[in-house]
Amino acid sequence: MNGRDLITATMRELERVKVIEAVIEGRLRCFQAAERLDLCERQISRLCRRYEADGPAGLVSGKRGKPSNRELPIDLRAQAMALVRERYADFGPTLACEKLAECHGIRLARETVRRWMRDAGLWVPRRQRTPKIHQPRARRACLGELVQIDGSDHPWFEDRAPACTLLVYVDDATSQIMALHFTATESTFGYFEATRAYLERYGKPVAFYSDRASVFRPTYSRNGARGVTQFGRAMYELNIDTFCANSSPAKGRVERAHLTLQDRLVKELRLRGIQTMEAANAYAAAFKAAYNARFAKPPRSTFDAHRPLRDDEDLDAILTWRVQRKVSDSLTVLNDLTIYLLEETEASRKLIGHYIDVWEYPDGRIELRADGVALPYLPYDKLAEIDQGAVVEHKRLGHALQVAQAMQAQRDNRRVSGSPSRTNRGAAVRKPAALPGTKKPRAFTQADLNETILQLATQHTKQLKPASKPGRRSARAH
Known part of the structure; x- marks a missing residue:
């Protein structure tokens, strides 16, 4: 094996040379070499014959320098890269692979397209891209400018x-x-x-x-x-x-x-x-x-960029939540799961089918306005307790979950400890027993809650089950 072969030889092939030399010199048995190289004994015998005939060069894999048997045709690669270069030059490998299969019927693996695009210079891996340089921005000159x-x-x-x-x-x-x-x-x-x-x-x-x-x-x-x-x-x-x-x-x-x-x-x-x-x-x-x-740092300029509020700028009216809602045929307006009833007047009748403004103030006040005039109304709070599909920002999700858990616990306690008429006249909720050695009752646990709900559900099922009576109707029911 010459110097060039030594340079290109892999560590696995060098290990193979040492093991085969040891077998030929008698320092290692065939079955021991087979275990070390993870080969069968017949293959070890073949490698020994190659080594005796051609020396270390006979142990080099015959596939070296030859294309793989699974390599795709060169024409297919040229066609795919021509399409990518012509139509999808700014596409990523994943999207380019999808478009080749969708628009041209060329189905390739995503990593294959990635390797071909990288070799053709059409895509640069993220690790090899030049990092973006974010130069520091100078401060503004005056107070109140930004x-x-x-x-x-x-x-x-x-x-x-x-x-x-x-x-x-x-x-x-x-x-x-x-x-x-x-x-x-x-x-x-x-x-x-x-x-x-x-x-x-x-x-x-x-x-x-x-x-x-x-x-x-x-x-x-x-x-x-x-x-x-x-x-x-x-x-x-x-x-x-x-x-x-x-x-x-x-x-x-x-x-x-x-x-x-x-x-x-x-x-x-x-x-x-x-x-x-x-x-x-x-x-x-x-x-x-x-x-x-x-x-605090001193500004470069002593000029104050703040402007005073004008007399016509009413912060109470400006800092409000404003939406437009349509007036129904029954003179009602639905906003935020709450129905508002407009007073029946000639002016309000003209608003049927038109949109009016709903203003919500930070203190919770609601105003219905049409052409800048506040309209008298009565709230009909029928759907206010239903919160269906509320949109919550990701920053508010933790607080929203805490509120939801508190409201669910309140509703569960109200249902469990409700009056007999509201619980289908079931038995009263069993109070938790007192802790041993104390007079105070122990805390109402989740197991107690589940047991109580199961009892109420069983009693409710028994009440709904009709009594069996002889006759055609009962026989059909059975």
Whole structure:
């Protein structure tokens, strides 16, 4: 075996040479060599004869340098790559493989297409691509020119209270915290409350910079055009621009502030024994002043870009949830699983079949408006308790599950401990026995609940079962 063969030989072939040499020299038996190389003894005998005839070169695989018996035809590869280069040059291997089978009847394995496209230079593996360079963006020049906003869902009160969300407003030019607002979830009304406090304190900034949550960017489109969220509509009426960041590092000022707040603010709340959102919002002003004195940067320009609110800008009317609903023939309006009855007047009769505006305020008030005039109505709360197919943002899913569990437990307790008339006149719920050595009853467990439900279901089935009577009808029933 010459030097070139040694270079190209694999470790497995080198091991084979050593074993066969040991067999020929008598240092190893055939069955031992067969076990070591995972071959049969007859194959070991063949390899020994090849080694004696041709030396180490006789042990080299005869398939080396030859195409595989399973290799696809060269014409098929040329045809597939010609189609990919002509029509699917910017396609990924998976999609290109699907289109070749769907449009041209060329069925290939996805990895085969991937290898061919890589060899032809039509696709570069992700690991070999040049990494994108994200250069740092310079701060804005003035205060109020760009304000980054975001919410942080975190156990701010540790184990003293459930987790909640902190809405943070950070100025891009100075890294100054402009607003802190504790709320249950990162919702539109939560941002309305925080934004109202911001506007009343500083005025209107030039723009808000946020992430792509559904509060700021709609997740649906109509006729190819993306709609407008309630927050975006309110900011448009206030003449404040809104921009969404393409990535979290793009709004790094507020993301960096989250890390500091989740450390310092949590400990400050612990030292003061604060465990409610109301008390935390009252303390937020003092913490904000201390934070800005420690971490805020001076702006490059002393100009303040905030604008005062105009006299015609009513925040009570602007910061509302507005939807349009159609008036039915019976002068009713359905919104959010609640039916509203309009007063029967000449003006309301003219609204049948037309759409009116439904305004919901942050405090829960509902107004039905037509041409800017509030209409008198009576709520007919028939479907309010039914929550069918509610759309929940991924950031609010944890809170929504907690609310669902609490409501389910409340409904289960109401059903189990209801009056006999509401439980089909069944037996009263068996109270749990007292714990040994105590006078207090033990907690009502899930096993007790399941047993009680089974008893009630059995009694209900017995009541519904008709008594058997002789006759044709009972015989047909059986």
